[in-house]
Amino acid sequence: MSYNWREIDYALYSLDIRGSIIREIWQPDFKHLVMELYKPGQAINLIIRTDSTGTAIYPATKKIKKQKKPQRFVQFLRAHIRGARIKSIYQLSRERIIRIETHSSQENNILWIRLWASNPNIIVTDLEKNIKECMFRRPGREEMPGKKYSQPDNIARIYKDDTGGFHLRNPELTDNPTEWFKKIEENLSGEEEKKLEDRLREKIAANTEAELTELENRIKNLKSSIKEAENADRLKLYGDLITSEIYRINRGDRYLDTTDYHGNDIRIELDPSLNAHENAEKYYREYHKQTERKKRNLEQLESAEKKRKELAELLISLPGKELEELRKLERQQTKKEQENKKTDSKIPGLQVIINDYIVTIGRNSRESDEILRKYARGNDYWLHVRDWPGGHVFIRPAKTKDVPQHVIMKAAQLAVHFSKANREKRVDLYCTQxxxxxxxxxxTLGTVIPTREKNIVIERDEALVDRILGGREA
Known part of the structure; x- marks a missing residue:
């Protein structure tokens, strides 16, 4: 709802703010301006609402919040009209424009308050109508500092009494102005709250659905990992069978052909570089590793499914939640996002600078996988030693330059240093983007398959690695 010209006339008559001192000015948001006015026997917070969904001017009965950082327009008003006296205030004819003239010892100004449903604005000019500042700068309408303020063409007249006469009264509005203003405030506040509730519901629902989608993918991956670990008992069986027939196995054997405890024929693959005891230990280690992984995944799956149920219930209950509940939920989601960003800002692994290029090293599978998933970009260069386990090395190219060959070769030294090939003299590496x-x-975690890769061969140089890690390699 927006004021019509009769309601503006009645509001100005009822407010009676001519002669008031402007003590303070602030904005609770981008669509409202508040002026704290005082004259003997009267102190009010005057709200000027310039929202296209409802324009109005009325005294506040509730406490109005202040923005921590004042907007450009408020800063201007505080510098130029705070402390000034309202000399005159009136409406232009039957047009929904209010003219307020302010006087102070330093300067005199006019505030033109346009309460149109479309293109509302507050414009400050000098007495010659040269625009000093606008609440909303609109170049298309020439509502900008330095331009001349012009009246709408359809204004037939203004009040003859420039001190602010009120001639257009509606008897139906004069019964109780206090109750009328209160009703206006409640109606507009109710509309604001409804709009805010709708925005919060939409925002919370979008965030919840995104979290739910991420959780669904996590649950899917956990179930897949648990299924893969179902063969863990077979690994223990292989270890037991190798131990029971340790006398038959020699180093260099590739298989053990035997029978399980049910008399079924079975062939067990062996590592020819290991003896029988070491092969058994290898299967036992893998058995314990998969068993522990399955246990962790089951615990995480239970927690994830519980969280999924909570999020689904939240989506169902959102339409019935009131404003305070929605605000609380929005604060919780914002806090969680900030915590995630704070966590994400800590890049895992090790970072060094080589000739002004950022090089990130994932020293283990967890770090390498996290860097690859969260931080690496498509054009980053990736290095890894061939045929040896080791860390992943990433080079971030400059915006307008490719990574020079000498930087790649130095980064390759780091890839060798953080790998099992760190005792080899000559090492081959993959290099791709x-x-x-x-x-x-x-x-396994962090395992990737490169394509379009190039081969790099380097001679290990530990002295160079020491200089790079010590920050002495520019």
Whole structure:
């Protein structure tokens, strides 16, 4: 709802603010301006509402919040009209424009308050109508500092009494102005609250659905990992069978053909570089590793499914939640987002600078996987030693430059240093860009398969690595 010209006339008559001192000015948001006015026997907070969904001017009965950082327009008003006296205030004819003239010892100004449902604005001019500042700068309407303020063409007249006569009264509005203003405030506040509730519901629902989608993917991955670990008992069986027939196995054997405890024929693959005892220990280690992983995944799955149920229930209950509940939920989601951003800002692994290029090293599978998932970009260069386990090295190219060959070769030294090949004299490495990597299906954490890769061969130089890690390699 917006004021019509009769309601503006009645509001100005009822407010009786001519002669008031403007003690303070602030904005609770981008669509409202508040002026704290005082004259003997009267102190009010005057709200000027310039929202296109409802324009109005009325005294506040509730406490009005202040923005922590004042907007440009408020800063201007505080510098130019705070402390000034309202000399005159009136409406222009039957047009929904209010003219307020302010006087102070330093300067005199006019505030033109346009309460149109479309294009509302507050414009400050000098007495010659030269625009000093606007609440909303609109170049298309020439409502900008330095321009001349012009009246709408359809205004037939203004009040003859420039001190602010009120001639257009509606008897139906004069019964109780206090109750009328209160009703206006409640109606507009109710509309604001409804709009705010709708915005909060929409925002919370979007965030919840995004979290739910992420959780669904996590649950899917956990179930897949649990299923893969179902063969853990077979690994223990292999270890037991190797131990029971340790006398038959020699180093260099590739298989053990035997029978399980039910008399079924079975072939167990062996590592020819290990003896029988070491092969058994290898299966036992893998058995314990998968068992522990399955246990952790089951616990995480239970927690994830519980959280999924809570989020689904939240989506169902959102339409019935009131404003305070919605605000609380929005604060919780915002806090969680900030915590996630704070956590994400700590890049895992090790970072060094080589000739002004940022090089990030994932020293283990967890760090490498996290860097690849959260921080690496498609054009980043990726390095890894061939045929040896080791860390992943990422080089961030400059915006307008490719990564020079000498930087890649130095980064390759780091890839060797953080790998099992760190005692070899001559080492081969993969080199490609992150966009040409793909995850190995059913592979261990951090395992990727490179494509379009180039081969790099380097001679290990520990002295160079020491200089880079010590920050002495520019």
């Amino acid at each position: 992150v966009k040409y990597l793909r995850r190995a299906k059913h592979g």
